[in-house]
Amino acid sequence: MKTYYNPTKKEWSSLCERPVIKSYNLEELTTQIFTEIQRKGDVAVRKYTSIFDGVVPDSLKLTEQEIALSAKLIPEELKQAIQLAKTNIEKFHISQKEAKTIIETTEGVYCWRESRAIENVGIYIPGGSAPLFSTVLMLAIPAQIAGCKNIVLCTPPDKNGKINDAILYAAQLTGIKDIYCIGGIQAIGAMTLGTESVPKTDKIFGPGNQYVTAAKQLALKYGVTIDIPAGPSELLIIADTSANPEYLAADLLSQAEHGSDSQVILLCTEESLAKATITEVNRQIQDLPRREIAGKALQNSKIIVFDDLESCFGLSNQYAPEHLIIACENAENYTDKIINVGSVFLGNLSCESAGDYASGTNHTLPTNGYAKNYSGVSLDSFIRKITFQKISEKGLQNIGPAIEIMAEAEQLQAHKNAVTIRLKDLYNV
Template sequence: MIKIIERKAQDATASLQRSIETGTKEQRQAVWDIIEQVKANGDRALFQLTHQFDGVQLDTLNVSEEEIQEAYKFVDEETVETFKQAITNIVQFHEKQKRESWMYSNPNGTKLGMKLRPLQRVGLYVPGGTAALLSSVLMTAIPAQVAGVQQLVLTTPPSKTGKVAPTVLVAADLLGIREIYSVGGAQAIAALAYGTETIKGVDKIVGPGNIYVALAKREVFGTVDIDMIAGPSEIVVLADEQQNPAYIAADLLSQAEHDVLASAICVTTSKELAQDVQAELVKQVQKLPRREIALKALEQHGAIYVTETLEEALDIVNQLAPEHLELMVEEPFELLDSIHHAGAVFLGEYSSEPVGDYFAGPNHVLPTNGSARFSSPLNVDDFMKKSSIIAYSKQDLMENADKIMRIARFEELEGHAQAIQIRLEQSSKD
């Protein structure tokens, strides 16, 4: 079960942080081999690899309109309405992130600006595996659609029956996504990056996956853009002595059940609360269908850390830079400015982590493995590209030509200088 640690702050993070997941040499080689097979053999490789890894012999990679509509038979109307409400919330949040192109002029007539355009074609990877993450459809597709991306293509592994999870298909249908392929793993990433006879290549690949998917995204980056190299799920709960240990335990388990590599950590100034949370975890984990996964995650990557001061606790939180951070303290907003690194911050006892995962509106594709120190949640900007606009006036060029040439010649790039010089000379003749 999860351990309670009493130790100085500078010692805590070394025991709680995980190294960035880069996979084993064998895993990296396997991913490289898969990518090369797809590049060389296209669809034929996808059929072979799907049979090899998923145990399914497919006749087609395309998910038909009939299969999409049939999926509604397995999803009740109340659930469909719930999906629609979540979509409304997520769209509303991401609409506020939109930015417009801009331009300004100076008195000499020069115009400078930035043109924003959406990406043309984006691949959405939706995991199957131990759980079909229908929420990943919403969280990856909606910011892309808000940005204005016109072509969205979804890939997801087939089940043992050869069918895609009905909830994934219903979520995709509600968003108007029609290009769906029944292929998963590193082979799906390769297909999206390089294209096959059936699957046209994309400009960017987004969405979570297992270690093979993560390594494949790392491998194809540069040919296409990617959102991030996402590691296993993680949560940190910063709690004071007044909080409900049952709530804290439940939220820790909400992430621990994801994966045996998931991290669930509580940081508190109260040893009594730490013991109560530990007891709650023992009780609550028994109720989970995925309790073996959660137990292993808690044992290997979980901890309840007891600090002497709140300042020490905050220092630990910022060093960990967690994917999900819950501030379960009496006045959470008073601590918000002290949080420097976190993918998403949940304030107060009613802001349980699953609220953000599914329904509130902010994106749940978040930086992991401490990368919240320098990266952000998936957002509308991730699906935009920007071009600088430079319309330099003759007057400005004449006034600044010597300065531009001086910099060019300082760098020993005479061709750059001559490109300006020739305009000076031509202008003097006019």
């Protein structure tokens, strides 16, 4: 981790740059696989499962029995932990429901919004080194609260053609029934286009590698939407003298272990804190199973010492981190200074991993600066808000003439007529 001292505002831009991610041109490959899925359905999905995962499961869809069995195969304490996380995530996402409020904008003109779940949603859970059952909770719980009618979950088989038990347990606990043993491009393609086995969906959620990311981008061209553009995980910490370097180091490492392209940044007001944190990082990293990955991520990472907290918040807003820890005394006093970020952790005890798993907030968040124009996943991601209006006689008399004038000025005579024809009847009664 390189340390910078009081960089000038001119230097902030380069300090806020993300490590350049090797970008692969996968458009040809993804287009080819999508086209084949469109033509051949399950046959194509099986073919690419065999090519990419080296196995072809007996059935693409898991049976109820297979899912139920998983509940018996994971340790009781993990089950209880998952249940606790589910309870908190549920409470927080239920609180995001919007009550219907009818607004009388002018006497006799009533407008309101009603929420409707997106009917068909797809959840992708990667396989690979770590079984991300926590992401099942983060996506399936709000989908269920929203009331999505069809929730499809795809996740790749391991070398033996199996799916991780904790993933299946979390899926079962959250009421997901349609689980498919499909990964990568072919999973996103199947959920985009639909096959004999896999229903077509309207929105696809979930993380993934460069293949999944490219496939989700292609899905957009087919009228499907996605949650958030994908990117490497990030953490920025703003610390004052009240911070504990042991905690700071642990938090920085918890984000660095995600991937060698992760980025962690510490902004603080004390050189001694910066130095103590580096010492702690170097000590704690030794015992980590993923120390090699974390070590690589730390090469992209920075410590910046500013004279004042104001500059820390300024740079943080320019960087727009996915996660922000405010390791400051009375951290809640600074919330007004926070503009661009995915999720915020206030105080020395609010570690970022709490939000990854169990506090209740969602861990699917905007990375790579997208916190400037995207929110993280929430209940809102699974619904649409439809506007309604009801206009009474009095209401049309009140706003009708204005509509007629505006429509005429926009040279849209038929728009005007729709009002005129009604007003004529009202005044003739």
